[in-house]
Amino acid sequence: MRQPEYVRTVQSFARRELIGQEKLLDSFADAPLPLYGRFADTGLANWWLAKEHGGLGMSLEDSVRIVAELAYGDAGAAFTLFIPVLTTSMVAWYGSEELRGEQLGRMVADNASCATLGSEHDAGSELARITTTVRRDGDTLVLNGNKAFSTNADFGQFLVVIARVEGSASEYLAVLVPRETPGITVDKRWEMIGLRSSGTYQVSLTDCRVPASHALRGNGLRLLEVGLNASRILIATTALGIARRVRDVCMDYAKVKTVKGAPLASNAVFAAKLGQFEMLIEVMTNQCLAAAREYDAIAVRPDAGEEFLRVGTLKSALTTKMFCGQTGWQIASTASEMFGGIGYSHEAVIGKLLRDVRYVSIVEAGDDVLRELMFSRYVVPVSKRS
């Protein structure tokens, strides 16, 4: 089956800029890497942004195809390139028309990035416990706090900050803060064990002031839930890309490696493992696509924003992230034993793939949190069960 044009563009980018560049990508070089600029040259930067803002308006299903190809090359690059969707989807659905036009328009024009400041050190995945505050001062909002992990924050054009309304126990806002706003400090870049071509930062906000119109409409925590739907599905998709890469790396090795005088590829135990990998990869593929289509079915509705607020965290997003995270890890774990001593060295790519795929089950809430959420939202209510 012939791939769509955009998929071929991405494949070609991955072959040119990612595959074979593992040493660079894994080196924790200064972020953002120049290759992100070259991705923009393909015309696909921020591919999901709406046509009304000058973007390509591609669907989440398209995104799954793009991200799988990028992650096949390098999951860190994929993550860097798609993670703004978390931020922009909140702005697109819950920002004022003016704010959307201005910020998303500029983002398209500049092929820029953006970031969400959600998680905090002590709160972990329990966002209701965050301590970053926002208070109104006339027509201005003032933000203060420390945010633990924010990918792309250092070089994003704007940030969306999730903050508790000062003086309120249960009110939260999501506020768009341009990156150049005084009071934003990038305290450090985290040195991660994988995904090292991406940049995740700790950021503090000290009396950051933005116009009140920069607050997005609705409860900040719920907005974040909505934003995470797209990003969780795409994070899951990076596990799919990695799993495909792992398979191909195994097959390449099996052609040259001999066991008992025959190529490893003709070994029955090897074949059984690869047959199992392929089966799982096919399931991951179908799951990523099914989740994306379910998301797109809501996203094309005229009342998409309202509908997403109503449903909050999609079951499909929870499912896809958990399943692909677990399965990707299982595939990479198994494969990491298949290359002998070389496979334990940095001369083989499997070590990087194993470290990279690990993030899928950690970022944007670990499986323990997601299982509990799945249970309370989708198992306890009988009508929501699959």
Next chain:
Amino acid sequence: MRQPEYVRTVQSFARRELIGQEKLLDSFADAPLPLYGRFADTGLANWWLAKEHGGLGMSLEDSVRIVAELAYGDAGAAFTLFIPVLTTSMVAWYGSEELRGEQLGRMVADNASCATLGSEHDAGSELARITTTVRRDGDTLVLNGNKAFSTNADFGQFLVVIARVEGSASEYLAVLVPRETPGITVDKRWEMIGLRSSGTYQVSLTDCRVPASHALRGNGLRLLEVGLNASRILIATTALGIARRVRDVCMDYAKVKTVKGAPLASNAVFAAKLGQFEMLIEVMTNQCLAAAREYDAIAVRPDAGEEFLRVGTLKSALTTKMFCGQTGWQIASTASEMFGGIGYSHEAVIGKLLRDVRYVSIVEAGDDVLRELMFSRYVVPVSKRS
């Protein structure tokens, strides 16, 4: 989301005839059970048979929805009711127009069943080693041999026999043999450990004679491969139905069982298990549907028979059977520890569900065989990889 009418019909049948009837269904009572007649009363018997033969012409996607509901009630009933699809799809695509009209028409008219005689004791899953033979005697075909496992064979209206052409090393035929043909002996009904509401038989053929026109067109082994596509997807679907039932049985128990003075349903370890189950059930659902749609996309083509011959075993069929078999077993295994001592007795239904789901990874080739097939057909050829 409102379910289609036919799904509600099946749900109502399952509630009436299957759920709560576990003792009877598990009793190895004489086959076929009277309830199969009552299923015919719903008008849905052999729901997939084409309209041209008087059938309903329902798709494999519809079949997935039906089988999931039936298997929720009883996997043996589901299996009994859908397994003729293996046989009829071979007849529908590779039988002469006359044979099709006659046999499938009569089957629709009588709400009858039919069966395939494929596997043999010594050959196991290696069908190329079967020893049942067919020879031409004028305008007649004469069949001889012993067939190990054939579900519904005793009460099927016709049988499709896979046989080696006498005197040839590599030629096989699939021949339709009416059940009443002299020389067919049902040697025994196998007592299975699960799926006990279904009947699987050992059958011998002694000089069975049918007109030469009863041979289906094409290589018998390839035809069987084609026929197995639909049945493997539906076998997988029974694991989905069982998994859903397991989940609900756990939830029902968790409402009445208390742990440390609180309902089990509020226990975090229980919630984590159920959250994981739900995630896996959602993935199984998407996989069964995706595979069925892929099948249907071929089945609606005017050249469906030729196209299926060309592709043989669908990757989606292999994937779905392996995945749902493994996952269903994993869910039922985990659940089988969750009911204390009662769960180890026949007073709980979990023991039956565990035994029932076991067949998915065994029937129509075990995972070792399928993994190898997956590897050689879909991993070795680079272009066929997912």
Next chain:
Amino acid sequence: MRQPEYVRTVQSFARRELIGQEKLLDSFADAPLPLYGRFADTGLANWWLAKEHGGLGMSLEDSVRIVAELAYGDAGAAFTLFIPVLTTSMVAWYGSEELRGEQLGRMVADNASCATLGSEHDAGSELARITTTVRRDGDTLVLNGNKAFSTNADFGQFLVVIARVEGSASEYLAVLVPRETPGITVDKRWEMIGLRSSGTYQVSLTDCRVPASHALRGNGLRLLEVGLNASRILIATTALGIARRVRDVCMDYAKVKTVKGAPLASNAVFAAKLGQFEMLIEVMTNQCLAAAREYDAIAVRPDAGEEFLRVGTLKSALTTKMFCGQTGWQIASTASEMFGGIGYSHEAVIGKLLRDVRYVSIVEAGDDVLRELMFSRYVVPVSKRS
């Protein structure tokens, strides 16, 4: 390495009475089966009872060797024969000298059995919630209540009943009640899914009266904890016996079954599975023996009873039951896919082995309960960690 005499006796018994008798053993025939009498003829009945009572005084390490051989033949027979150790160890350590002499002496003389009445339907594994009561009436104790699962209770010579002291919230007694005491009713024998050569009963006590001297010394719940140490290690050992049997059944099959023209035994995927089984069986063996030795090291101390009261549940007992239950299930699960269609029928023994081994992770507390106990007793206190 030559096996001890008693092991050879048991092996010979197993070959004569158990192996090949699966149909009978699995038939749920009236309990106790005549073969238990024939086991007594070997002179090994209740092999662990002390020499002072006329017994053989064999250690738990010896018991592991005996139980592994019995369970190789039939886990239900093994369970029936060793489970009295739970009861007798409570009597031996915490009964008065007179009670011990009388009851254990008679048990040795008659090659009799005995049983513990611990678990109750609503309390499950939380024994502190039991509702069976004991009250003192002069020199007499009066017991009332319903006990859910008690193996051998119907034909035991005496029962040890765990009961709450009437009027007290936290006081429990373990009371020896001769089987013939008026007021004991066996309400039913549970039909279990496996271990069907053993008999487990639901028993009610209505104003059962025994002399006050029949109360064992100490808190009844703690005594039960102590008693469970030996039985949990031996329950685990049945999983070892079953695992060895599974392995041998696979190897026997692999000699006669051919795959691609070669015996299954020469298939690399099969070899890999069996190599993994053997590795796990070796670990199970070492774990059972290590746990038994640790137990024996306490049991030979002059203050064994006090020391056991002090330590309560042994870490080694928790470990062994959890590990062997999980591993035995894993081995039997994997094997249950290796026999094709025959393996799904009652003509193969694997189905019975799978059902039998399931009980190990259920009886005498499931893994969820044991993991929690392990955590609170042996992980939280830093000095108790391994």
Next chain:
Amino acid sequence: MRQPEYVRTVQSFARRELIGQEKLLDSFADAPLPLYGRFADTGLANWWLAKEHGGLGMSLEDSVRIVAELAYGDAGAAFTLFIPVLTTSMVAWYGSEELRGEQLGRMVADNASCATLGSEHDAGSELARITTTVRRDGDTLVLNGNKAFSTNADFGQFLVVIARVEGSASEYLAVLVPRETPGITVDKRWEMIGLRSSGTYQVSLTDCRVPASHALRGNGLRLLEVGLNASRILIATTALGIARRVRDVCMDYAKVKTVKGAPLASNAVFAAKLGQFEMLIEVMTNQCLAAAREYDAIAVRPDAGEEFLRVGTLKSALTTKMFCGQTGWQIASTASEMFGGIGYSHEAVIGKLLRDVRYVSIVEAGDDVLRELMFSRYVVPVSKRS
């Protein structure tokens, strides 16, 4: 239970030099690290070398206790310190008295290291396919070849080289080559993904000449099998040390991390995971000790060398390495999801522990090779089964 003096010495060394030094240990600093000299200061360097050579003559059981403590601190340090046992045990049993006295005596005196040159790039774990050769030239042996992975080779005092006898298809020798011998070139140090405080080298031999008396007695491949018994058991033991460290790191985190307002340590899902870890750690401990004792029982025999030649690869060594490798990986994998985003960064130690433990299932033959060996040596011969 009070630990032996030598264990406390090692614990104190680990606390002083390893725990908290993860950044340095993980930095791939020049090998050998100065801390190896400081280990010698404890008097325990090469603790297993025989008293006749001036060593401490400690048993493999002692070694298990030492290595578990070292690996708790750093598996790379543990590996560096014990891996010479592979080499010295070949020399001790199969070297001439003079060679032993000279080489092992000097090693004790200098607290030196040594190394084995076994594996080659193309041969992988199939040592019969090695191409390094040895030929006799008068009273001299001449060695030529390339060896892929040899730990400690660069700074070892001597090397034992496994080589094919030139001109023979099936004869192999193990030859002791002093490190300073002309013709030995260390081609590179491998940059490994874990165990980075150890040094593993690629080494080539060009016309290396040693006296004929430097050949060890017996078939070189068999000698290597014998040598691997001790090292495989100790490699397995490093997984035990790592697993214990993982558990403690989790518990430390659980004290400070809160979930829903309560410490993580009081969370039931966390407790279940740690309870399972502890169970597995206890089994690993017992398995390592059982294997070591089995080894020691042979090692103390006067004919130990002959007996080891007769048995070759011990079942206990295969079992322990496979089991601890698999279990250690499982524990570290599970734990690697338990620290949120921090756990994905280099600020947490879990990433290092995960990378370190990976080597256990790779070095000295992967599980695929060991399972096959287990099958052919210990399952096929009925009498060798556990």
